[in-house]
Amino acid sequence: MKKKIGVLPGDGIGPEVVAEAIKVLNAVAEKYGHTFTYSYGDVGAIAIDKTGEPLPDETLDICEQSDAFLFGAIGHPKYDNDPKAKVRPEQGLLKLRKSLGLYANIRPVTAYDSLLHMSPLKTEKIKGVDIVVYRELTGGIYFGEKGRTEDGAYDHCTYSNYEIDRIAHLAFQSAQNRRKHVTLVDKANVLETSRLWRERVTEIAKEYPEVKLDAMFVDNAAMQMIQNPKQFDVILTENMFGDIISDEASVIGGSLGLLPSASVGDKTAMFEPIHGSYPQATGQNIANPLATILSAAMMLDHLGLIDEAIEVRQAVNASLRNGMVTSDLAKEQSYGTDRVGDFIVNCISDGEESCAQSNIQAGLSTII
Ligand SMILES: NC(=O)C1=CN([C@@H]2O[C@H](COP(=O)(O)OP(=O)(O)OC[C@H]3O[C@@H](n4cnc5c(N)ncnc54)[C@H](O)[C@@H]3O)[C@@H](O)[C@H]2O)C=CC1
Ligand SMILES: CC(C)CC(=O)C(=O)O
Numbered sequence: 295m296k297k298k299i300g301v302l303p304g305d306g307i308g309p310e311v312v313a314e315a316i317k318v319l320n321a322v323a324e325k326y327g328h329t330f331t332y333s334y335g336d337v338g339a340i341a342i343d344k345t346g347e348p349l350p351d352e353t354l355d356i357c358e359q360s361d362a363f364l365f366g367a368i369g370h371p372k373y374d375n376d377p378k379a380k381v382r383p384e385q386g387l388l389k390l391r392k393s394l395g396l397y398a399n400i401r402p403v404t405a406y407d408s409l410l411h412m413s414p415l416k417t418e419k420i421k422g423v424d425i426v427v428y429r430e431l432t433g434g435i436y437f438g439e440k441g442r443t444e445d446g447a448y449d450h451c452t453y454s455n456y457e458i459d460r461i462a463h464l465a466f467q468s469a470q471n472r473r474k475h476v477t478l479v480d481k482a483n484v485l486e487t488s489r490l491w492r493e494r495v496t497e498i499a500k501e502y503p504e505v506k507l508d509a510m511f512v513d514n515a516a517m518q519m520i521q522n523p524k525q526f527d528v529i530l531t532e533n534m535f536g537d538i539i540s541d542e543a544s545v546i547g548g549s550l551g552l553l554p555s556a557s558v559g560d561k562t563a564m565f566e567p568i569h570g571s572y573p574q575a576t577g578q579n580i581a582n583p584l585a586t587i588l589s590a591a592m593m594l595d596h597l598g599l600i601d602e603a604i605e606v607r608q609a610v611n612a613s614l615r616n617g618m619v620t621s622d623l624a625k626e627q628s629y630g631t632d633r634v635g636d637f638i639v640n641c642i643s644d645g646e647e648s649c650a651q652s653n654i655q656a657g658l659s660t661i662i
């Protein structure tokens with residue numbers, strides 16, 4: 295199979311973790327006889343440095359022409375420390391999502407058996423956790439009008455029926471293939487947009503009678519995620535709440551460096567770790583590449599390469615079971631970003647027994 299894959303490494307640790315995911319995709323291509331052609335583009339601070347724009351037109355063209363694309367991370371302290379900067383790396387990512395209509399960000403959260411000891415949460419509370427967050431990605435407060443007044447500032451939050459309906463359908467369809475339970479996370483006691491979410495989602499739920507819907511205020515949901523995460527199956531929520539609650543949920547898995555995501559819409563799709571550019575780790579070969587490698591596995595699912603995606607997840611499981619992990623997941627011995635990538639590549643290429651026998655816990659092929 296021939297596929298055109300866009301690659302946007304971005305800033306900070308982005309290039310390092312993306313390099314490992316590309317090594318893994320190459321190993322898959324070689325083993326299964328596929329041809330993946332890669333087109334690289336700049337986004338974020340590196341793009342601003344080179345062109346003055348956080349998302350140059352050439353980068354957007356690359357994404358539009360790809361079957362799917364991989365994204366690392368954006369962000370640099372020189373912008374984080376300058377609240378008055380006119381052009382910001384984040385604008386590149388937001389524009390990318392909006393321009394390509396990537397309205398649903400799908401974030402699976404898995405408690406791997408081999409990592410239960412890494413979480414500060416009690417093992418009996420998290421063993422078996424398998425949640426998928428459907429986060430709305432192109433609306434809400436991140437995209438509303440924003441600005442300064444004489445003595446303050448504002449960020450508007452708006453949602454249309456259409457924006458809510460289309461992601462709600464995806465969440466219910468996912469739940470149909472899972473444990474048939476959707477939790478809508480909102481703040482409907484306070485926000486008018488959240489009251490609209492409740493109204494629309496309650497209506498849409500009638501089309502999926504076998505799926506149970508309940509709703510939870512986001513402040514309670516943040517607590518429940520720690521207290522009793524096993525109650526969740528599919529979480530459906532707006533842009534900002536989904537951003538926050540999924541970073542929180544990464545504590546269940548043991549590290550933010552472990553959580554992948556798919557950002558899908560009507561055309562091409564983007565695959566991105568949920569973490570940011572982790573500037574403190576840039577160039578040190580310590581960043582965990584697994585979130586990006588698992589994002590590449592979600593990309594393989596999306597391209598219809600299901601066996602290949604399973605093989606990547608088996609190799610990731612093998613690296614976790616064998617303690618071939620970066621320092622964020624290590625109790626004692628830890629390995630570099632590139633060594634973890636090499637291990638996964640070797641697993642795929644050599645089909646080591648340890649890989650073949652590993653359980654597929656991140657069973658993401660049921661998600662998209
Ligand atoms: N999707 C994106 O590109 C995102 C970009 N950002 C940007 O990233 C920059 C840094 O933001 P932060 O709030 O520090 O978030 P961050 O996600 O970059 O890092 C937060 C913490 O998570 C851990 N972490 C993150 N990725 C890791 C990895 N691969 N391996 C091991 N540990 C990892 C580290 O302990 C780190 O201090 C900012 O400029 C921010 O705007 C933040 C979130 C998402
Ligand atoms: C620019 C931000 C919205 C990025 C982020 O935190 C995310 O998408 O998770």
Ligand SMILES: [Mg+2]
Nearest residue numbers: 537538541568
């Ligand atoms: Mg985030």
